[in-house]
Amino acid sequence: MGFIIKGFLALIWLLAVPTLSGVLFLPRKETPTTIECLLTGYIFLFSLFELLVLPMIYFKIPLHILVICFGVLTGVAALAGAFRLAKDKKPQMPDILGVLRNSSPFLWAAFFVIAFQLAIVTVFAHFDADDAFFVAAGTTAVQTDTIFEISAYTGLPYKALPYRYILSPFPIFLAVISQLCGGLHPAIMAHTIFPPVFLLCVYCCVYQLARKWFKDDQNAQAIFLFLTAMLCWFSAYSVYNTGNFQMVRLWQGKAVLAALLLPLIFYLSSSIILEEQPQYSWFLLFMANASSCLLSSMGIILAPLMICIFAFLGLLRFHSLKRALYALFCCVPSIALGMIYLYIRSII
Amino acid sequence: MTDIERIGLSWEWYWGNGFYQYLLLAATIYLLIFHRKKRNVRQVLAFSACLLFVFLFPLTAKCIFLCIGRTVYWRVLWLLPAIPVISLAATEFLRSVHSKSRLAQTLLLLFFCGIIALSGKDMLSAGNYTRTNNRMKVPDDIAHVANMIHAEAEKDHLDEVLVAGDNYLISYLRVYDPSIHQAYGRELGEVLNHRCYLVYRQFRPIKRNYRKIAKLAKAADCNFVVISVPEKKIDRFEQRGYVKIGDVGSYSVFQLEPQSANSP
Numbered sequence: 356m357g358f359i360i361k362g363f364l365a366l367i368w369l370l371a372v373p374t375l376s377g378v379l380f381l382p383r384k385e386t387p388t389t390i391e392c393l394l395t396g397y398i399f400l401f402s403l404f405e406l407l408v409l410p411m412i413y414f415k416i417p418l419h420i421l422v423i424c425f426g427v428l429t430g431v432a433a434l435a436g437a438f439r440l441a442k443d444k445k446p447q448m449p450d451i452l453g454v455l456r457n458s459s460p461f462l463w464a465a466f467f468v469i470a471f472q473l474a475i476v477t478v479f480a481h482f483d484a485d486d487a488f489f490v491a492a493g494t495t496a497v498q499t500d501t502i503f504e505i506s507a508y509t510g511l512p513y514k515a516l517p518y519r520y521i522l523s524p525f526p527i528f529l530a531v532i533s534q535l536c537g538g539l540h541p542a543i544m545a546h547t548i549f550p551p552v553f554l555l556c557v558y559c560c561v562y563q564l565a566r567k568w569f570k571d572d573q574n575a576q577a578i579f580l581f582l583t584a585m586l587c588w589f590s591a592y593s594v595y596n597t598g599n600f601q602m603v604r605l606w607q608g609k610a611v612l613a614a615l616l617l618p619l620i621f622y623l624s625s626s627i628i629l630e631e632q633p634q635y636s637w638f639l640l641f642m643a644n645a646s647s648c649l650l651s652s653m654g655i656i657l658a659p660l661m662i663c664i665f666a667f668l669g670l671l672r673f674h675s676l677k678r679a680l681y682a683l684f685c686c687v688p689s690i691a692l693g694m695i696y697l698y699i700r701s702i703i
Numbered sequence: 704m705t706d707i708e709r710i711g712l713s714w715e716w717y718w719g720n721g722f723y724q725y726l727l728l729a730a731t732i733y734l735l736i737f738h739r740k741k742r743n744v745r746q747v748l749a750f751s752a753c754l755l756f757v758f759l760f761p762l763t764a765k766c767i768f769l770c771i772g773r774t775v776y777w778r779v780l781w782l783l784p785a786i787p788v789i790s791l792a793a794t795e796f797l798r799s800v801h802s803k804s805r806l807a808q809t810l811l812l813l814f815f816c817g818i819i820a821l822s823g824k825d826m827l828s829a830g831n832y833t834r835t836n837n838r839m840k841v842p843d844d845i846a847h848v849a850n851m852i853h854a855e856a857e858k859d860h861l862d863e864v865l866v867a868g869d870n871y872l873i874s875y876l877r878v879y880d881p882s883i884h885q886a887y888g889r890e891l892g893e894v895l896n897h898r899c900y901l902v903y904r905q906f907r908p909i910k911r912n913y914r915k916i917a918k919l920a921k922a923a924d925c926n927f928v929v930i931s932v933p934e935k936k937i938d939r940f941e942q943r944g945y946v947k948i949g950d951v952g953s954y955s956v957f958q959l960e961p962q963s964a965n966s967p
Contacts, residue, residue, distance in 0.1 A: 461812070479832035480840035487874040487889035491881065498881035508888020509895055510877060542839035542878050564787060568743045575798050578812065582790040585816055586723075589823030590786075591831060593719025595777050598786065603831045613781040621750075621784060629746055653778050656770045661782050664753045668746070693770075 364536040365544070369552045372429050373397050378436035380639055383443070390559040392436075394619060397556060398639060400429060401616075401646030404531070405688075408502065408524050408649075417500045421527070422534045462577035468584040469558050472602070476550035481603045486545075489607045492526035493541035497534060502527055518699045522692050523652045525608030545606035553605045557614050558584065564622050608650035612657070616647045620658055624665035628682050629672065637681050645688040655693055659686035706761050706768070713777035714758075722822035727785045730792030738795050747788055754782050841875040844952035848872065849880040851949050851956050852927050859961060865895075867902045867920045868929040872954070886925050898923035906930070913939040921945075921959060928957045 374389060377396025381387040387395075404425060411421050492507035499505045503521050506513050520526075533544040561583045562576070569575035590598020600607075601614035620643050626634040644662065647654030666682035669675070704712070718724045731748060738744045757763045758779050767779060793815050800808050826832070837846040848868075856864045866876065867886045874889045886899035894900045902923050905916045913932055917940045920928045928945060931953045940947070945957035 475826070475832060478834075480835045481831055482833070482842055482875070484871075484874040484889060486841075486878050488892065491877040494878060494881040506888070506893045507877065508873075508885060508893035510881060510884035511895060513893075540839060542841065546840035547838070561787075568791060569794065569798075572798070575794050578797055579790050579794045581812075582793050582815065582819070583786055585819050586786045586789060586823070589819050589825050590721075590723075591824040591826045591829030592721025592723065592822075593717060595717045595719070595780075596723075596785075597781050599826075602826045609778075613778075617781055618784070618787075621782075621787075625746055625750075653771060653775070653781075656767070657778065657782055660757070660767075660779075661754075664750055664757070664782075667753065668749055 361537040361539045362548075365532075365539065365548050365552075368429075368532055368535050369548065372433045373400055375434075375436035375440070376400070376429060376432035378439055379432060380636065380642070382635065390562060394556060394559055394563065395635075395639065396436075397615075398619070398642050398646050399432065401528070401649045402642040402688075403428060403432075404528050405645050405649040408527055409522070412502050412521055412524065415504060416502065418496050418502055418527070418530060418534070419500055421502060422531050425531050426535050459574040459577040461574060461581050465577055465581035465584055468581060468588065469554075472584065472588060473551045473554055476554055476602065476605065477547060480546060483604045483607070485604070485607060486542075488520070489526055490529070490542055490545045492520070492524075493529035493533065493545065496527055496530040497538075497541055515703055516699065518696065518703055519652060521699075522696055523608060523649060523654065525611070525650050528649065529606070549606040553611055553615055554601070557601060557605075557618070560615060560619050560622060564618070567622065567626065609653055612647055612650040612654045616643065616650055616654065617657060617661065619643060620647065620661055624662055624682075628662075628665040628669040628678065631673075637685060640682075640685040641687070644685050648688050648692050652696075655689045655696070659689040662686055704773075706764055709768070709773050709776060710759060710761070710764050713780070717777045717780045721824065723785060723789070726789045726818070726822055730789045733792045733796065734788070737799075738792075744791070744795075747784060747791065751783060751788060754779075758783075837879070839879050841879045842871075844954060845872060845875045846879050847951040848929055848954060848956055849876055849883060851951065852883060852929075852958075853880055855927075855948055855958055859958075861926065861961075864927060865923075865925045866927045866929060867899075867906070867916075867923070867925040868954075869906050869931075872929050886920075886923055896923070899925075914942075917943040917945060926959045928959075929954050930957070931955070 370393070373396030374392045375396070376399050377392035377394065378387060380395045380399055381391055407424055408421060488507050492503070495505050495507045495510060496502055503517065503524060504512060507526070529541050529545055529549070533539045533541040536544065558580065562580055565576040565579040569579060587598040587601055590596055590602065593599060597613045600610040604610045605614060620640070623635055623640050623643055627637060627640050640662065644658050647658035662682055662685055666679045669682065670679045731751070734744050734748060764776070768776060771778065797808050797811055800811060835841065836843050839846065852864060852866065863884060864882070865884045865886055868876065870889055873885050873887065876883055877885060887894040887903045891900070891903055894903065898919065902916065902919045902925065905912060905919055913936045916928070916930065921943050928940065932940070932955050937947060937955065940957045944960050946960055947955055948958045949956050
């Protein structure tokens with residue numbers, strides 16, 4: 356299949372499907388923005404994937420079954436989202452050029468810095484030895500039509516279960532998406548398609564934070580976005596910080612966790628736990644926690660840690676035990692997977 | 704290393720040789736003095752304070768060590784909203800001058816950009832990006848090695864290709880071509896058997912024993928060996944039935960002749 360068709364399919368599966376399916380998880384009373392839909396859609400996609408892939412790993416189901424199940428379910432969710440948008444008759448289509456024409460010059464500056472970064476991560480390559488597992492596991496899954504049965508390192512069956520990774524199978528997400536995009540090589544998907552898509556999501560998340568913090572001040576929102584983009588660009592002072600992970604290896608689960616999911620959980624937690632009237636549903640926070648588990652084993656620990664700190668702050672502010680219990684309920688995916696991890700470790 | 708030392712080291716690693724931690728400190732002080740009554744400021748600073756307490760307090764640190772391991776403790780700092788706090792403070796400051804003059808605001812924004820540039824290091828000059836001639840964006844020499852091995856294996860109708868090479872090569876070979884099998888994974892992430900482990904160990908020293916590598920690779924059934932080898936030492940591989948099928952950059956690619964596979 357031609358490269359252009361595969362690129363078009365990538366646009367559908369990585370932008371259109373998340374955006375449309377995200378509509379389903381936003382409050383119905385308000386008009387959702389495209390950015391909100393995209394971010395919510397990714398939370399849905401990641402959490403649904405985690406829910407599907409874990410039993411399939413256990414029952415040694417072939418990869419193509421997972422591709423079909425995930426494709427059908429997300430496709431149906433996207434159609435349902437489109438149907439809801441049409442029914443509500445208030446879809447807010449993105450008018451990027453219109454926004455830029457009527458907005459602060461600082462938004463233009465932010466737009467150019469972000470566009471420059473998107474171009475860099477798309478055109479250039481960064482060699483990271485961690486790809487030996489994180490990308491090779493995706494290429495191996497596609498090559499052998501298996502899910503974590505064949506070692507990414509050797510290409511031969513695993514002698515022992517890779518318990519560190521099976522609960523956070525983001526490389527399999529890479530394999531599934533590459534299959535949905537007409538069989539695009541997972542390495543191309545990882546190194547050329549994922550970085551700009553996820554980087555766009557990162558700045559969407561930053562923009563949401565800016566809208567929350569500087570409500571009704573578009574100039575300040577633009578300055579905040581611009582400064583954040585600049586700070587990320589100059590983050591090469593250490594290879595450990597979030598900005599560096601964001602700019603150089605945004606195809607690995609841990610980088611997506613650090614750059615996108617944790618800031619998104621920060622935004623959601625402050626909008627749900629610390630607001631008198633939660634702006635999003637608690638279930639969305641629950642799904643965000645499940646999503647972080649898919650991305651990296653670190654997510655199983657770090658996401659609940661963040662939610663618990665917000666729960667503590669919420670308890671101090673509202674003196675509401677119910678709110679803290681809801682927040683703890685959002686950590687159930689992490690708690691469950693943590694227990695499964697300990698169980699697997701004890702039997703191996 | 705004590706727990707306190709580990710916490711300190713994780714902090715140092717995270718901030719590296721930049722000055723972002725001082726920007727964060729300055730931003731926090733500014734927000735505390737001038738904007739502490741704003742709800743968003745209070746929320747983000749309260750969260751940061753709690754997170755730093757969890758990170759620095761030895762008891763909580765110990766609990767996290769148990770969960771994620773000591774060597775990656777710096778990852779807890781991913782939760783610290785350092786960049787948003789710095790941006791928030793700078794934006795609040797610029798907002799306060801907006802009413803006076805748009806020009807002053809623009810000049811101050813440029814000044815902040817200068818501070819950011821001086822405090823950190825940009826991604827391009829840090830040598831993070833490079834160009835490749837292959838779409839998979841793996842190092843070109845490894846793509847050539849993989850193509851060469853694949854072509855030879857097809858030509859000889861080999862059922863299985865088992866490659867031994869150094870850590871750099873085996874990190875990317877299966878990213879490019881997953882049909883190639885490897886005797887071991889990067890940093891010995893996985894190893895097929897004890898013989899393969901012995902091959903891996905022989906690849907590690909700078910001064911390699913090529914005779915031993917050839918012998919062990921053959922014993923481990925590796926039908927391809929990819930290694931940087933001086934011209935005069937190539938015969939060490941030929942004596943064991945390996946023939947050189949080509950050079951890629953500093954690497955020489957050897958293939959075990961099928962008829963030599965069963966000989967000692």
